[in-house]
Amino acid sequence: MDGSEIRRNMPLFSIGIVMQLTDLTARQIRYYEEHELISPARTEGNKRLFSLNDIDKLLEIKDLIDQGVNMAGIKKLFHVKQEARMKDTETSNVEKTRPNLSDADLRKLLRKELLQAGRFHRSTDRGDMSRFFH
Amino acid sequence: MDGSEIRRNMPLFSIGIVMQLTDLTARQIRYYEEHELISPARTEGNKRLFSLNDIDKLLEIKDLIDQGVNMAGIKKLFHVKQEARMKDTETSNVEKTRPNLSDADLRKLLRKELLQAGRFHRSTDRGDMSRFFH
DNA sequence: TTTTTATGTAAGAAAATCTAACATGCATTT
DNA sequence: AAATGCATGTTAGATTTTCTTACATAAAAA
Numbered sequence: 001m002d003g004s005e006i007r008r009n010m011p012l013f014s015i016g017i018v019m020q021l022t023d024l025t026a027r028q029i030r031y032y033e034e035h036e037l038i039s040p041a042r043t044e045g046n047k048r049l050f051s052l053n054d055i056d057k058l059l060e061i062k063d064l065i066d067q068g069v070n071m072a073g074i075k076k077l078f079h080v081k082q083e084a085r086m087k088d089t090e091t092s093n094v095e096k097t098r099p100n101l102s103d104a105d106l107r108k109l110l111r112k113e114l115l116q117a118g119r120f121h122r123s124t125d126r127g128d129m130s131r132f133f134h
Numbered sequence: 135m136d137g138s139e140i141r142r143n144m145p146l147f148s149i150g151i152v153m154q155l156t157d158l159t160a161r162q163i164r165y166y167e168e169h170e171l172i173s174p175a176r177t178e179g180n181k182r183l184f185s186l187n188d189i190d191k192l193l194e195i196k197d198l199i200d201q202g203v204n205m206a207g208i209k210k211l212f213h214v215k216q217e218a219r220m221k222d223t224e225t226s227n228v229e230k231t232r233p234n235l236s237d238a239d240l241r242k243l244l245r246k247e248l249l250q251a252g253r254f255h256r257s258t259d260r261g262d263m264s265r266f267f268h
Numbered sequence: 269t270t271t272t273t274a275t276g277t278a279a280g281a282a283a284a285t286c287t288a289a290c291a292t293g294c295a296t297t298t
Numbered sequence: 299a300a301a302t303g304c305a306t307g308t309t310a311g312a313t314t315t316t317c318t319t320a321c322a323t324a325a326a327a328a
Contacts, residue, residue, distance in 0.1 A: 014148050045283040047316055179314040181285055
């Protein structure tokens with residue numbers, strides 16, 4: 001399924017909430033963005049908006065830092081992880097051309113799904129944050 | 135399970151996002167709060183923070199208004215719904231004294247759960263918003 | 269020792285949100 | 299028809315949140 005992917009990447013959370021959820025300071029979060037470990041979306045007014053995936057990543061970063069890994073290391077780790085995922089989706093034959101939706105489109109899709117009745121999605125479980133929402 | 139209940143009530147979303155997610159104006163959302171159809175949490179600085187449950191409710195409100203129901207009617211409907219739920223939990227024998235957590239505690243719990251590895255929660259499905267988050 | 273790294277802190281600007289008040293279109297009463 | 303009430307729009311001014319930029323600093327690396 002692809003819907004979950006969309007949901008996990010939906011920009012929903014302000015930096016204030018992310019701070020509380022991750023126990024990171026704004027400074028830290030911005031620093032990690034500066035080093036391209038995350039790339040939160042922005043509102044029209046330039047405020048950061050984080051997705052569930054972003055939060056998962058931040059928690060991973062925190063863990064890795066606790067284990068002594070530095071920015072460069074984390075970056076590398078994230079890259080290999082992503083490549084692994086690439087291989088994964090490559091392997092899972094059905095490739096389908098991605099739509100590449102705009103932010104506004106994403107929200108529309110969100111709302112549309114919201115109003116439907118389809119039940120129970122679950123895909124390749126990756127990250128931890130998802131656990132939160134059923 | 136009770137964790138999902140906590141998650142669904144966690145105050146996470148700013149009014150701006152809720153507007154986008156529900157297609158309601160700030161005025162409408164505040165008006166519904168004024169009429170006690172929702173009771174979003176507040177930040178220290180008095181900004182509203184909405185939970186998944188709040189969003190579900192707003193979507194219900196929108197539906198009902200489309201169907202011509204007025205504030206009083208919606209309020210009544212919500213009340214009977216809640217009473218039905220009460221009966222429900224009453225019936226499900228194990229009653230357990232509720233902890234009644236503070237907002238800060240909620241967040242701590244959130245983070246704690248986040249860092250654990252437990253998988254796949256699903257309880258009495260109520261509301262629609264939950265579908266979003268796996 | 270000097271430099272780099274990760275983070276703290278402060279300042280000023282801009283965006284988002286708040287409350288309160290008044291405006292308005294549409295139904296319903298009178 | 300006029301008056302009233304309901305749900306929402308709009309505006310204004312205040313407050314909170316977030317932004318960027320710059321400088322400070324402790325610990326680690328070179």
